[in-house]
Amino acid sequence: MSEQEKDELIRAQNELIGVLFEIIKRLQANNTLDEEYFGIIANDTVRDADQKRLDEILAQRTENGKIVAKLLEKLQPNQ
Numbered sequence: 001m002s003e004q005e006k007d008e009l010i011r012a013q014n015e016l017i018g019v020l021f022e023i024i025k026r027l028q029a030n031n032t033l034d035e036e037y038f039g040i041i042a043n044d045t046v047r048d049a050d051q052k053r054l055d056e057i058l059a060q061r062t063e064n065g066k067i068v069a070k071l072l073e074k075l076q077p078n079q
Contacts, residue, residue, distance in 0.1 A: 016075070023071050026064040033057045033064075 001009075037057045040050050 019071050019074055023068050026068050026071075030061050030064050033061050 037054060040046065040054055043050070046054070
């Protein structure tokens with residue numbers, strides 16, 4: 001294996017690690033948001049401020065999901 005091939009392999013591995021790290025980070029964030037969401041809705045009354053936070057949580061979870069989907073597509077072998 002030539003030095004150039006080794007360098008390319010290292011770059012690809014680093015990129016893969018970066019993508020996987022970002023996926024894990026987004027999924028962990030969604031888990032944290034889930035805990036907060038269920039903590040809020042477990043209360044008997046949901047105030048306006050609580051409803052606003054619930055909307056923010058859902059929006060962030062949706063955004064994280066979209067980003068994870070794009071990152072997963074990036075990991076697919078070229079067709």
